[in-house]
Amino acid sequence: MPSVQLNSHSENAEKKHIEHALLPFLQSQSQNTLTRLYQRPSSCLSLFRLLEPVERQIIMSLLWLESAIPQSTMNTWVNREGRKLYDEAIATLGRLNILPTNLTNKLALNTTFKMSFRQALTGGGTSGSFGVPAENDDKSPAQDLESLDSFALERWETILHYMVSSGTEQQPTKPSQGVLYLLQRSGLMSTFQGVLRITSAGFQFLLHSPHDQLWDLLLQYLHLAEERQMDLVEVLGFIFMLSTMELGKEYSTENLSGTQKAMLEDLRDYGLIWQRKPTSRRFSPTRLATTLTSASPPLPTSSGNSSGPQEGFIILETNYRVYAYTDNPLQTAVLNLFVSLKYRFPNLVVGSITRESVRKALANGITADQIISYLMSHAHPQMRKNNPLLPVTVQDQIRLWELERNRLKSQEGYLYTAFASQADYEFVLHYAKELDVVLWENASRRCFFGTLGGHANIKGFIERRAMGSNQ
Structure with a gap:
């Protein structure tokens, strides 16, 4: 043992x-x-x-x-x-x-x-727990690995590209309604003035690896499945089944439960499975599915047009100039969230981090630390020779622009003024402070500002005091 x-x-x-x-x-x-x-x-x-x-x-x-x-x-x-x-x-x-x-x-x-x-x-047993391979069909041979990878990459980057481009001048391809609902439900996107836009949580989501991103969405899907009264064991069982299937093989839908057959449409939208048509009785898992419980990358990384893990591509100079060695539309769209892009060449995008570009990102809920974290995690190998990795002046300025935007905070409440005497003012103010509802006070002008929630108590206290004085 x-x-x-x-x-x-x-x-x-x-x-x-x-x-x-x-x-x-x-x-x-x-x-x-x-x-x-x-x-x-x-x-x-x-x-x-x-x-x-x-x-x-x-x-x-x-x-x-x-x-x-x-x-x-x-x-x-x-x-x-x-x-x-x-x-x-x-x-x-x-x-x-x-x-x-x-x-x-x-x-x-x-x-x-x-x-x-x-x-x-x-081995052994006849449960079909690992899927039932479909019989060979010479008329419709299984998809090759390159085609499956291209399909998975296209579906997955459609979701990510829509997240970063929605609400901008670009017109990204729109995912299915089920995907859009899941993005809103998970807090990765929210409606602002009638338009879906990426949130701070959504930008943090982009910083994760594709494997973590996929599980983030699948976890939301599991919570949603419970609300839709789908059998959670059937849903989890199918996800686990996909993770143990062989890439490049076709599997039959005949042994799937009703819940699992209903999941096929959702999983097609995420790029986890491929089918010739929605009514097909066979399907093929993509690399996104077969790597769910493994350490292998879920997306192909051999080409530069992949959102999967790859070498850093961003160079940031002390003059706020950004050079991004990429031809990936998704990576360019992410940069456009906080960088003012100037030029685009084959395999190179040039721009600058400006006060306006950072303020635009902050308005979308993206924080200064998230911007800095993205620049660090995608820094070019040449940048990684520097210590510190990013210019300190640029980091500090990004944070200062955030502080500049956060200098003023608004809060609803009530202004209490026009007290008959200093004693009345101090008496009511003392009561409000005991309730911990005072946001601001000015003794020289005999006024203070209280929270919205504390108004009913303060108003009642003043009325009771006035009634006592009249008796």
Whole structure:
């Protein structure tokens, strides 16, 4: 049986790992929902891929045991430096119902998870959990990998390009209504004067990797599925099934549930699957789908026309001039959010960061730190030789322009003035301060400004005081 010896070096390495965005959502589900999900071998395998190395090691240590073992036995396998990491892993597996919490001082895998995960590793069974490959059709051969990548890239960049270009002079291709609703629902876009525009959260979304972006949207889709009264286990099961399919193969829709067949249209819009036509009885997962639970890039990165991870392309000079070595329309559109573009050449865009361009970005909810973060994360390799990476004067000026815009804040409330005497003014002001509703005061003019919520109490206090004086 393998040991779970951990040292301080491995603990430090684990601290750098960020928990996958899906895990908190799964931990919030009921034990019944999770157990139903674990009936599918593909779901168990996909979830296993998303876990931390220590959590995976614990599962593999218990997977082939037929009975529970004392916790004290497992504790002897863990050294002192790795204790905290081990305890956190046990707690995470408990919240995921992979380790049932009803066992006293013993450890064992959830029986359903154990049997399904064993099947995922060893094969066998007829559940079709990993999809049912479609029969070969000589008349309509499967799409080649290049075509699938092009389709996925086109659909995904259509969504991102619409986010950054909507509300500007450009007329980007409009995604489906389902995608638009999801973008609004997730807070990535909002309606301003009747036009959908990117929000601060949306710009932060653009800073994420395509893999994280995809899971951000899928998490919103899972929340939406619950509201649409779709079977959450069927939805999650299909997403996990796609992540275990083979790229370039066609799969049959015959074994899919009604919920999963309804999902096909949505997943086509996101670029996760390809079908010849909506009524087709076969589909092919794209790279966006097959890499959902892996570390592989979800989009092709060999060409320069990819939104996937690639070398930095931005050079920023101390005179605020920006040189962007790209011919990608999406990257150009993102720059246009906070850069005043001047020239466009093949593979090069030139512009400047100006007060007006930054104020335009701030008006759209984009913060100065987000602008600086974007410039840093996409800095050209030549820039990375500098220390600091970006010119300090430019960073400071961007932040100063933000402070300039935020100097004044408006707040609704009531102005109280024309008091009969200084004593009346001070008496009412003292009462308002006790309620913590005073926003501004001027003793020389006997007036103060109170919050909207505190008006009813102040008004009642003044009326009661006036009635007492008249009696």
